[in-house]
Amino acid sequence: MLRRLASLPVVLLCVVTITFFLIRLSPGGPFDSERKLPAAIEQQLLSKYKLDGPIIRQYTSYLGDLIHGDLRLSTKYRNRSVNEILAQTLPVTLTLGATALLIAITAGVWLGAFAASRPGSLAEGGALAVTLLSISLPSFVLGPLLILLFSIKLAWLPVGGWGTPQQLLLPAVTLAIPYAAVIARLLHDSLRETLAEDFVRTARAKGLSEYAVVYRHALRVAILPVVSYLGPLAANLLTGSIVVETIFHIPGAGGFFVNSILNRDGFLLGGVVIVYCLLLMLFNLLVDLSYRFLDRRIQG
Amino acid sequence: MKHHLPLPLPKGASLPALILLGMSLSVVLGPLLFPSSYDLPGALTYSPPTLAHPCGTDLNGRDLLLRILNGGRISLLVGICGATISLLIGTTYGLIAGSARGSIDNSMMRVVDVLYSVPRLIFILIFINAFNERLQVAANNHGWEWLVGSSRLVILILSLGVIEWLTMARIVRGQTLTLRERSYVAAARVLGEGYWTILWRHLLPNLAGIVLVYLTLAIPSVIIDEAFLSFLGLGVQAPQSSWGSLLAEGAASINPLKGAWWMLLFPSIVLLTTLLALYSVGDSLRRSIGAKNR
Numbered sequence: 238m239l240r241r242l243a244s245l246p247v248v249l250l251c252v253v254t255i256t257f258f259l260i261r262l263s264p265g266g267p268f269d270s271e272r273k274l275p276a277a278i279e280q281q282l283l284s285k286y287k288l289d290g291p292i293i294r295q296y297t298s299y300l301g302d303l304i305h306g307d308l309r310l311s312t313k314y315r316n317r318s319v320n321e322i323l324a325q326t327l328p329v330t331l332t333l334g335a336t337a338l339l340i341a342i343t344a345g346v347w348l349g350a351f352a353a354s355r356p357g358s359l360a361e362g363g364a365l366a367v368t369l370l371s372i373s374l375p376s377f378v379l380g381p382l383l384i385l386l387f388s389i390k391l392a393w394l395p396v397g398g399w400g401t402p403q404q405l406l407l408p409a410v411t412l413a414i415p416y417a418a419v420i421a422r423l424l425h426d427s428l429r430e431t432l433a434e435d436f437v438r439t440a441r442a443k444g445l446s447e448y449a450v451v452y453r454h455a456l457r458v459a460i461l462p463v464v465s466y467l468g469p470l471a472a473n474l475l476t477g478s479i480v481v482e483t484i485f486h487i488p489g490a491g492g493f494f495v496n497s498i499l500n501r502d503g504f505l506l507g508g509v510v511i512v513y514c515l516l517l518m519l520f521n522l523l524v525d526l527s528y529r530f531l532d533r534r535i536q537g
Numbered sequence: 538m539k540h541h542l543p544l545p546l547p548k549g550a551s552l553p554a555l556i557l558l559g560m561s562l563s564v565v566l567g568p569l570l571f572p573s574s575y576d577l578p579g580a581l582t583y584s585p586p587t588l589a590h591p592c593g594t595d596l597n598g599r600d601l602l603l604r605i606l607n608g609g610r611i612s613l614l615v616g617i618c619g620a621t622i623s624l625l626i627g628t629t630y631g632l633i634a635g636s637a638r639g640s641i642d643n644s645m646m647r648v649v650d651v652l653y654s655v656p657r658l659i660f661i662l663i664f665i666n667a668f669n670e671r672l673q674v675a676a677n678n679h680g681w682e683w684l685v686g687s688s689r690l691v692i693l694i695l696s697l698g699v700i701e702w703l704t705m706a707r708i709v710r711g712q713t714l715t716l717r718e719r720s721y722v723a724a725a726r727v728l729g730e731g732y733w734t735i736l737w738r739h740l741l742p743n744l745a746g747i748v749l750v751y752l753t754l755a756i757p758s759v760i761i762d763e764a765f766l767s768f769l770g771l772g773v774q775a776p777q778s779s780w781g782s783l784l785a786e787g788a789a790s791i792n793p794l795k796g797a798w799w800m801l802l803f804p805s806i807v808l809l810t811t812l813l814a815l816y817s818v819g820d821s822l823r824r825s826i827g828a829k830n831r
Contacts, residue, residue: 373812
């Protein structure tokens with residue numbers, strides 16, 4: 238565990254380095270436009286945004302700023318710092334992501350347990366078919382279709398925007414559905430295996446109800462593959478939220494990320510990537526801890 | 538225990554396999570059947586589906602069905618090539634890790650774990666945009682004309698292959714760990730065959746089945762990734778289009794004022810059908826091999 242904690246800064250440094258050089262070594266600067274700027278002004282801009290001097294010096298000074306928690310200035314949204322932009326947009330993205338995570342886990346675990354506790358039945362086959370369909374429905378297909386149905390044809394929910402619970406519902410569901418299906422399939426497979434084990438037979442022999450057998454005994458063991466999937470899931474949700482934010486016009490960090498690529502806004506791009514990676518690594522650490530906790534309780 | 542591809546196809550896989558065959562044929566041959574005016578801007582813009590234009594027309598009056606078929610060429614090409622690249626990387630990586638065992642294996646798999654939990658697609662986005670112009674400059678300098686127009690596509694395929702190999706590496710590594718304990722591998726070792734010969738002659742042929750099964754599961758993932766990038770306008774670029782960029786256009790053309798629902802619905806149906814067919818073929822192949830494992 239301590240070794241994992243120690244590897245965190247190393248991975249983060251790799252992320253920062255790769256991002257920085259990918260951005261800085263790509264042709265074309267942030268101030269290239271149709272009209273060539275006078276040399277003196279360009280020089281002044283470059284020095285204001287600390288983009289002058291040899292590349293290695295730029296890199297070390299960027300690292301220095303990062304250590305102090307300064308993500309620097311955006312080159313597109315003049316006079317706004319990356320910290321400011323992220324402070325406004327990140328809570329939006331995280332709310333969306335956390336809601337989707339909650340929906341994915343709840344729906345996935347329920348559907349997986351539902352299917353696995355009815356082996357060989359029509360209900361199991363149906364549930365598995367639904368999950369296969371949902372996995373094939375990426376958010377950029379599902380999102381616009383849900384808008385077409387619920388917002389335009391039925392006019393039950395708003396088309397997009399942010400601020401009310403109604404506006405959160407469609408995007409969160411859009412983001413969650415494919416991953417709920419993945420969780421359901423994972424849980425279904427592992428629960429089917431667990432239900433065939435001896436301790437489950439013992440529990441049944443004691444005369445426990447089917448509900449208690451599945452949800453109190455078997456699920457505790459069978460949930461482990463789902464727990465270890467939470468890390469990759471969070472990464473997928475964060476990536477997926479970029480497209481969901483675009484579809485539903487949500488003012489989150491994802492939209493700024495796409496724009497920062499198009500605008501060659503290097504420090505904003507770097508800031509988003511670094512913060513995303515840091516969040517994911519911390520989340521993974523938490524998942525790791527809880528996995529160990531669950532695992533020990535099972536062994537004990 | 539050889540992992541041959543289960544032929545004939547397992548129960549439940551023949552219908553999706555037929556759909557896939559039909560989809561590939563119509564994507565490859567279909568566009569040849571259309572009159573050439575269908576791909577040009579016409580006067581009939583945003584026409585709902587009619588007999589002449591079964592899927593309607595787009596903003597510029599081009600036939601949507603033809604655009605979907607042409608987009609399918611790109612989507613399927615990216616899917617197949619990208620997945621093949623991921624297969625090569627993943628198999629090599631997994632084979633080395635599984636046969637080396639010990640601390641090399643441990644650290645190689647740790648790298649896979651870390652990569653799993655990093656938003657890889659985000660790095661690929663930066664990568665594509667950083668290297669596309671360079672590749673174009675290089676292509677111009679060397680006179681590689683074919684590359685100039687499709688440099689973005691080439692880079693897209695390469696980079697998607699580079700991010701989708703993780704699952705393949707895990708599967709191959711796990712399989713290698715069990716295969717290398719088999720008696721025929723021990724026999725080969727006793728006979729004095731070298732490390733690479735054993736890998737090539739004994740391990741790799743026995744991995745072929747499971748690798749092909751996971752290839753059918755990797756293709757839809759790559760297609761989804763490509764569509765994701767193109768949807769954001771950062772993947773395939775005009776004049777080329779893929780299912781992802783068609784979906785982006787479709788999503789942009791639905792709003793309460795002009796409900797061009799066909800622009801969204803038909804690309805969605807085609808993409809959904811293809812993904813569903815690929816996943817079901819892969820899934821039933823995986824299950825039939827898994828059943829043999831036990």
